[in-house]
Structures are given as structure tokens and as C-alpha cells.
Amino acid sequence: MRRLRIGILDLVTKSPNPSLYGRIMNANLASIMPQVIGVWCEQEGHDVTLVCYTGLENLLEELPKDLDVLFVGAFTQSALLAYAVSNLFRRTGTVTVLGGPHARCYPEDARKYFDYVLGFTDRSVVAEMLRDCQPHRPYGAHLSAASQPLELPTLRERWKFTEAVLTKAPTIKIVPMIGSLGCPYSCAFCIDSTVEYQPLGFESLRDDLAFLLTKMKNPIVGWHDPNFGVRFDDYMGAVEAAVPPGRMRHIAESSLSLLAEPHLKRLKANGFRAILPGIESWFDLGNKSKTRLTGMDKVRQVADHVNMILRYIPYIQTNFVLGLDGDRGPEPFELTKTFIDLAPGAFPAYSLLSAFGRAAPLNLEYQRTGRVLPFPFHFLNNNHAMNVRPKNYGWPEFYDGLVDVTRHSFSLRAIAKRIPATATAIPKWMNVVRAMSSEGWGRIRYHTTIRKLLDTDASVRAYMDGETTVLPEFYVNRIRQELGSMYQHLPEGAMYHDPNAYLATVGDQADPVSIGGRGKRKAS
């Protein structure tokens, strides 16, 4: 097989010119899988150029022009940018491949714009794709392994890619690592709920941590595990065996149920500096925080728990989902405001209820009941649009509550209270920058604009009420502005997709065609 020139593009953002916070942090949001694919491609004997797009680069200057193959890794919010890039490269003969969350959530749509769309991806899927390597048009081949890979290349093996990406992080540099895939919990809205929990090997984790200490002084590790600490003792054992006290800092996403005080003591001793638990709702989704309480009782219990966490871990981001079916009236918003007051040190991150195609079993239910709106992918980042019509709210009422809770969370008073409630300098600074940047004040401005449009622009209201699928000018203009020079390369039809494609294909899940004959799915 001839040696291929392979490009790998990791899209961590959807458009040029990121916010202040994005400029500091985007390079730290790089995904692990593009680096893994880079290692596998080199092991197959090919030349690889990996580009992590943080919104500051000129994309087309960074990528070589004469590629045989271009892999793009994208979340759904970056799908239109990914489609435009693919369109451009296909014109000059490059074979394009899409992987990552968008490929898993919307394979039917992505196949229109890529030659290959990857689901679960292991080394043999990549090797088979490279052997086949040819244009598949008008519909790309859909390849998937039967499950997530059983092992991934080590940090040592992907270091040259990791190191290159980190040169783009101007101050804080976070090394992406992963020790497990899937999750044993079954939150019906989550993409990881249907992936069996699988640790990736604590011995190689130990080796990687020891390796990292030879490369960086006092590094920060960002754990990409969907739910860190499920095998808590094994994890901590690996960290303690490889890292002398005080030599490494860690950030992880973990459920509240795993963050009891004995665990927190050990996390603190091992340098864990930031933790991101999901609270989700005061009335819904209690299974992962293992509480039966709801309403104000839950607010008090969770606030106490979060304040206790802050005695051990200096930075905590609490994740909420707004607009869930268990919520109605002003109470959920008022309870969240009370929580902000009771746990002033926590940074709240809000997600609007969103259904990302095939991501989660619950999406079938939303599609069956006709509640999923066809908002272009560009807006599906949990904030710029809510693509599920809320069950118990009209849009104006919902947006009133959303604007109110966002204003309360990022008011000067809340920002000021967060400073003394946070113990150390970097978390204090992060909280202020985030609140004043796109995640705080930027969201207040955006949600307020949408709230006004609901009263003043009949096309926006009709679209959000599901009365028309014609995209309002407001959204068309935003896509045009945000994609900048890449807008001209957007393939025809890319702004529209079938929001019920998952439901429509549920009946034909059992017809995989393999190009290599070993259980890969190929839907072309």
C-alpha cells in the first residue's frame, strides 16, 4: 500500500475569533481521539499532519493542500465548518473522513458531505478505511467497530501531537488523558449511558503519568473520562504510585455520588484542583447524584455538598440542564438562584435541553412526539439554541426564566461573592474571566436577544413553535458572519437536516455491510 499524506483536523470551536476565555482555553479543549488516529495512521506507515483549530488560526493555511486523506473530528456545533472544509478538500481530490461526536450523532446527514463517517473507532476501522481509501459519493461509507476500542495509544505514543497542540495554549496548559470509556450510570440523556464502562488499564496509566513528569514541571492533567473515579481506588493507586506529592495537578468530571468526604481527602492529597459534577435539575435526573430529594430539599443538600467539596478542591463547576420535562413554572429557576446564593464558590454552567441525533435513547422519545426542532447544527452547543420544545413552558416564559437565572449567576454581586468563596488565585481569576466572557455576560446578551425576537420577529417565534422549517434571517445571518470566509464553501443544503433521522432509521439497524468482513458497519 502506498504511503498516504494524511491530515487530521481537530475542531474545538466552530468559528474564528474566539472569546477572551476561548483564546486562553480553547487549545486545552483538544480531543484525544484525533491524536490517537494520528498514532494509528503513522503505525500503518503514513505521513500525518495534525492541526488543532482553536479559532485563531487560518485553517486553510495550516492544512497542507496536497492531502490524500483528511480526517476531521467535530462536535455538532462545528459540523457546518467541518462540512465546508470537507467540501473544499474533496474538490481537489482529497478523500475526507468525519469522526467524533457529530459523526456518532448524525451519521445520516454527515454521509452527504464526507467519504467516510466513523462511529466507534478502533485501529482496525482506521486501517480498513485507509486500505479502501476512495471517494464514496454521493453518500459516504459509515464504518463502526462493534464497541469502543479496548485500548488506546499511550500518552508517550501520542506525545508529539499533544505537545504541539499545547504550544497553542498561551498560559494554562492542560494535558488530555483518559483512563476509562463509557459509564455505569444510565442517565437517559447522555451519550455515554449506552457505552459499557471500561477501564483502559491502570498499569499503562501509571507509566503515562510517570512519563509526563519527565516532560513538564508541575503539569495539569485534564481527565477526559466521562465519569472519573468509578474505579476510585484503582485510579488513586495509579496516581500515588507514579506521582510524588505536589508534582501534578488534575481536573476531572465526576458525579456527586462519587465525591464523598473520604474520596475528597484523597483527591486533595493527590493534587485534584478542579472538579465538574452534574446537578442537572432539582426535579429530574436524580439517579446519578443518588438523592431522592427534590426541590428546596435537594438545593440545600447539594449546596452543603458543594461547599464541603470546596474545602478540599479549589475549583468546582456545577452543571445544570434547563428545560427538562420535570420542570415547570418559575420554581426551577428560583431554586437555582437560591443555590447560587447558598454555594457562591461554585461556577454554574447551564445547558439548554438538546437532542443530539442518536446521542441518547431519550432522543427517540422527543422525536416520536414531534418536539425536535431543525435548528442548524451550528447552534447546537447547548446554548445558542434549544432544539427540543419544552414540555411545560411556552418559549417567552422559558426565556424569561433563563435570562433571569443567567443574570443572577453572573451579576457583579455574584462575581464578587465568588471571589472570597474560592480559595486560591487561579480559580478566582478563572471564575471572573469566565463570568465576564462569552460564558457569562455573552450568554446574558444572547439569551436577551432571543427573548426580544420572540416578541418582535414572527419568523423566529413560528420556527421555535414548529410551525415552519424556514430558517429565520437572524440565524442565517449569524451563520454567515460566524463562518466568515468558510461560508462560501458550505455545501448546498448543509444548513438543513432531518431532525428525526434517528427515529426514521431505527428499523434498519441490523444491516451492516463490511468492507473488511469483521463486524464493521457500513451503511452505504
Ligand code: SF4
Ligand atoms: S453519570 Fe454522567 S457520564 Fe454517566 S451516564 Fe450520567 S451524565 Fe453520562
